[in-house]
Amino acid sequence: MVTASSASIASTALTASTASAASTESTPSTVSAAFTDAGRARQIASTVPDPELPMLTLADLGVLRDVEVGADGTVVATLTPTYSGCPAMAEMRAAVAARLSDAGYARVEIRTLLDPPWTTDWISPEGRRKLAEHGIAPPGPAPRPAPGPVPLVLSPTRREVACPLCGSADTEETSRFGATSCKALWRCRACREPFEYVKEI
Numbered sequence: 001m002v003t004a005s006s007a008s009i010a011s012t013a014l015t016a017s018t019a020s021a022a023s024t025e026s027t028p029s030t031v032s033a034a035f036t037d038a039g040r041a042r043q044i045a046s047t048v049p050d051p052e053l054p055m056l057t058l059a060d061l062g063v064l065r066d067v068e069v070g071a072d073g074t075v076v077a078t079l080t081p082t083y084s085g086c087p088a089m090a091e092m093r094a095a096v097a098a099r100l101s102d103a104g105y106a107r108v109e110i111r112t113l114l115d116p117p118w119t120t121d122w123i124s125p126e127g128r129r130k131l132a133e134h135g136i137a138p139p140g141p142a143p144r145p146a147p148g149p150v151p152l153v154l155s156p157t158r159r160e161v162a163c164p165l166c167g168s169a170d171t172e173e174t175s176r177f178g179a180t181s182c183k184a185l186w187r188c189r190a191c192r193e194p195f196e197y198v199k200e201i
């Protein structure tokens with residue numbers, strides 16, 4: 001009790017001294033309008049690249065779900081991880097927090113939203129264009145699970161993946177997993193080039 005009350009006095013004193021010195025310090029005592037603008041914060045958070053698909057931003061991927069700024073200037077960014085247990089998630093969280101604090105936001109909170117789960121359908125048209133530009137076949141529409149029990153499918157779904165380099169549909173999967181688990185390796189029979197393909201989920 002004694003400790004708590006003396007701590008609270010110390011903190012009050014500190015706040016008072018900060019406020020009185022506000023006119024000569026670069027840190028304003030009140031949060032400036034620029035830092036309560038959610039649009040600005042969102043724009044900054046939107047520029048963070050995905051660690052696994054660095055040609056895409058977290059906004060292109062649809063991983064960045066929401067950015068809000070509280071009255072006290074706290075930025076709350078909500079992310080939905082691409083794949084459950086995706087090791088890149090910790091990196092994404094840290095990157096968004098770092099980008100926002102570099103931009104001057106003193107209080108940044110990163111929230112993780114798991115429901116609804118991320119789907120490749122959330123990749124923006126701009127994101128799909130960037131993937132193809134980098135020789136990666138963008139995902140097709142994600143399969144919509146029917147309500148009720150999930151059927152166990154033992155044979156892989158047959159997919160038509162167009163070659164991102166020459167456009168030919170004469171392609172084949174060479175490996176279910178590429179450099180990262182979200183991509184498969186494919187090969188084009190027409191131009192003989194291997195390419196990666198972002199699997200739809």
Ligand SMILES: [Zn+2]
Binds near residue numbers: 165189190192193
């Ligand atoms: Zn090709």
